[in-house]
Each structure stands twice: as C-alpha cells, then as structure tokens.
Amino acid sequence: MINYIREQLQEFAKLQGDKPAINLVIPLQSFNLLSFLKGQTAAPCPIYPAIYWQDKKQQQTIVCLGQIESHHNIPSPTQQASYFGGLAFQQHGQQWDDFPAIKFIRPALEFILENQTMTLTCHFNGKHQIDKTLLYVEQLQHVSELSKIKSKIMTRTDSPTKKQWAELVELAIEYKALIPKVVLSRQTELDCTHKINHIDLLNLWQKANPSSFHFSFQFSEKHAFVGCSPERLFQREKQQLTTEALAGTISRGRNEREDHLLLQSLLTDKKIDRENYLVQEFIISNLKQLKAQVTHKEPYVMQLQHVQHLCVPINAIVKENTTDSQLLYRLHPTPAVGGSPKQPALQFINDNEPYRRGWYAGTVGYLRKNKSDFTVAIRSALISENKIKLFAGAGIVTGSIASQEWQELDNKIETILEVINHG
Template sequence: RATDLHFASPVNAAAMMAASRRLNLNCYHFYMAFDGENAFLGSSPERLWRRRDKALRTEALAGTVANHPDDKQAQQLGEWLMADDKNQRENMLVVEDICQRLQADTQTLDVLPPQVLRLRKVQHLRRCIWTSLNKADDVICLHQLQPTAAVAGLPRDLARQFIARHEPFTREWYAGSAGYLSLQQSEFCVSLRSAKISGNVVRLYAGAGIVRGSDPEQEWQEIDNKA
C-alpha cells in the first residue's frame, strides 16, 4: 500500500531518517538522497542476506501480529503467533522458496527453529537459514533471493504479473534491496517499512502477505500497524 502525506513545506529527509533510527530498533536503516528534496529511506526488519566469504545467512521473515508496550501482553501475542497455523504456513512458504532457490548453489541448508522478532509496533515470525555457498558470489545471492516470496508471491512469475496488472501504484525502490558489498563480505536488507520523499510529499509504503486463511480486515490492520 502507498499512502501519500502532503505537508505545507518540504520535508527534511535526513531528520526523518534520524527519527526512524531512534524509534525503530532491531532494523536495517537505509537512506538514499537523490538531491536536496528527493530521497528514499526506511527501517527494515528483514535481512535479505549476509555473506562472509562463502558463509551465507538469510532468513524468512513472514507472519505478523501486533506488539504491545506491556511485556506480558506482548509475550502472549508472540506465543499466539508461534502457535497460529496461518502465520506458520505463511512463514514456511518463504522458507521452502528460499531453500529451493539456493540449493543448486550451496552446501547443506540449515533451517533454524522459529523465533519471534519483536519490533516497535509489530512482531514477526523469523526462521534463520544458514548455509555455505559453492563460491563467494553476490550476483548469485541477489539473483536467487530477490525478490522474495514475501513481496513477490508464489508462483513468482504469475504472481508478479498479477501484481503488475492490479496494484494501483508503482513500487519503484520499495520491496527492492539495500546494502553493501565487497570481495570479502556483503549484507543486504529488503527495502520495506520505507518512504519516498518528494519535496513536501511523503509516500509511505507497507504491505502484508495474503495466503489461504487470510482475513482481509486483519491484513489491512497489519498494514496500518506497519505504516
């Protein structure tokens, strides 16, 4: 979903990024300024991959419930998330897709037990996936992991065609990837929980995964929580 907010004067993108860094912990923060009035920025909870030589770590971050400022209530919500069939299936769809796409270019794939990642407004199911690449090549990582099943759907080609026909806005940088690379190491995140600054207009991006068993009202509330 894209939501446009109009302000009386140009928005200070750097100040917005600084505020997001203070508020959104346990996230990857990215900021791209194209000129004095145009920028793309965000605070994403989702690692696309991290590589150290041939050692590769990625993850499936899918399945969401609200957070709560009270630790006990937040824990109860997290326990519900761990036990919920729909959210577990949503997460495992992403796990299976990642493993299938990486298997030809890696050694044994280790899928770690699920965890709950607690953020400021939501909590996510996360399964970390560890492996070793046959060769240290970030082109392989990018080609196989981007776009993720969580943002592009499955089966990927048909889902992307459906999105192109029916989604009422252009994603541009949203749901892409942001990070760094070098010969020895690299790390990228999925560019989620993001905003595009265009002068006095801020476009907020957020989304939710739809699978069998999804409730439209709950999915819309999830997007509200993320935005």
C-alpha cells in the same frame, strides 16, 4: 578535518600519480555520521550521491558521498572496490525517477565507523583523478545538529483505497489454487505543511526501532529513499551466508500479558506458519540450486515498536564461485514481499496493484569482494520536498481477512506516522 584530508590526498598523489589504481584509507577522529550527512545535504551545493547505511546490529555505519563509477547492472567487485545501490522490486516496466531497475555506484568518499574506529576511504580505479576527489573534499560541510520534524500532515491518500483493497484481497484468494500466497501492498501519500528533512526523519525512526537496517539513498535533490527495515535479504562473508525467512505479522500488546499472548499466537498460528514456510522453502530451495550447504534454526519472534514478526534464521556455505549477482537474482524478491510461486505472484501484483512499487520491497545494500550485505527495502519511504510516500504490505493466503490485513498495513506505518506527528 578538511585540511588533514587534503594533505593526505596531496601526499598520496606524489606517490601514486594523478589517477591512482588503489584506494587511500585515512584514519579519522569519530563523529556522528548521520549529523555529518545532514550537514552535507544542507550545503549550498550538496554532493550527490549521498548514501547512509547501518546494519541491523549497528556494527557498521557508512556514509558515501560522490561517485567514481555508476552501473545499471550488478557489478563484480575486485580488490578494494565497494559498490552501494539496489534493485527495484521488479526489474521491468517504468520505475521511479532517480531509482532505475538496477543502480550501483562506487563512491568517491566512503566514511566508515566500525568497531568504534572511523576511517575515510577515498576510492580510485586508475581512471578517476585525485583533483576530482579534492573538489569533493573542498565541498564538505561541518556536522549539523539533528532535530525534530517541524512539519505536520495535512492530507493522506491511500492507494489502493480501503474498498479497492477489500476487492484485491478477494481476488487474490480466488487465485489461491494458482498462487497460494501473494503479498499485496499499499502506498500512503502524505502532504505535509513544510519540507521534510529526511535525515531528521531517519534519525527519529532509527531511535524508535534500533535493531533494524537503516538506510538513505539520494541520487539527486529530487528524492530521498529512506528506510528502517527489520528484514535481511542476505549477508555474505566470503563463503558464509546468513539470511532469514521473515513472514507472519501480529501487533504488539497493550500490556506485557497481552504482548506475550500475541507472541505465542505467532508461534502457533497455522496461517502464519504456512505463510512463513513458503518463504523458507523458497530461500532454501534457491540456495540448494546454487549447490550451497543450508541449515536453518528454530523460529523466534522479532519484536518491533508496533508489530512483531515470525523469523526463521537460515545459514549457508556457498560455493567459492557463487557470485553476489547470482544470490541477488535467486533470492530477490522472496515470497515475503512477492508471493509464491514467484512468477505468477509477481504477475498478479503487476496486473492489479494501482501504483508502482519502485525500490519499495526491492533490495538495497553494498557489494565487496569478501563481504556483501543487503536488506529488503520494506518499512521505507520516498521523500520529496513536503511529500512522503509510505509503503506497507501484507501476505494474502487462504484465511486472510481484508479488514485485518488493512489493519496490519496501518500497524506497519504507525511508527513513522508517530515520528512525523510527534517528532
């Protein structure tokens, strides 16, 4: 494969010169992109950034390696450009190492599997030299077999602690007149016996919850941010926009009958209905402020391995001049991860949560001229050597009970804990 790609680039250079202004698209025989990415991250000199993306319907799987551009703002794609990256939960204050408030890259190499067809797009912008892309190609490794996790959990530290959580929930309810809903969250830090291979972890997580977005963003050897998120922020295809209000959670049942009863309770519970309605109202209102035509469908229950969520699909036709930047700033973060009203809820979180969310509950995805796709970065983990930070949140409204919300947090990280413990 490397020889073939090299030959294609060399022929392209003869036609387009040393710094092409257009991309080169090379058809390839299909292979497993997650196995391929594992091979690259295990290389003696790994290529960074290294990004994995799969949409929730598994129609598109992408691996990006290297970069020809890096931006700390939201770029506006033109022609053949693609940008991959994300926004932190809040765009102020200190952020995680490697994961600033906003970061997008235009990859050097973009491997795409779509409709069972594999291609490699070599990106060029009139400034990037073909020789630099050839250096990336020479560094490519063979696929590496995916395996079980060979590490066990030694210690677990929750922040906030269970006692601090109860106090936080009580405080949030005291503010109910000002903030009808605030989403509080917890970081669970695990110390493990051995270094965690984040690609193996993502593979097992993906198998446990296939109908989710799957992603991995690694900008250096220090950290990898991975996730298996059920929640779409938005997908835009030209002027057609798809989004959803995903809020309200209950556990799965121990048997089919109990599962069905819990599902029905999600559809009829007034507290959950209120929690979801605040998210719907926020999304629809913000889209209408951009002069979009908005419709929504009947709620349904999205079932995952250990939890089920109330979901209301929302569709819109946006104006031709509406930008992805406007959509990101309008819709992120929704009350599903922040609260309502937006600014008081975010301030409450900023003042009271004992850790930095960083890109957890932020948004990750990609931008193209005719299509963009973003997920809300929940059910996610920050991995470094033998440490894993897991994140989970719960919407606090009138009627919330701290112990039940704590259990919801545990339910939300149960899948990933099982993956680590049992592989």
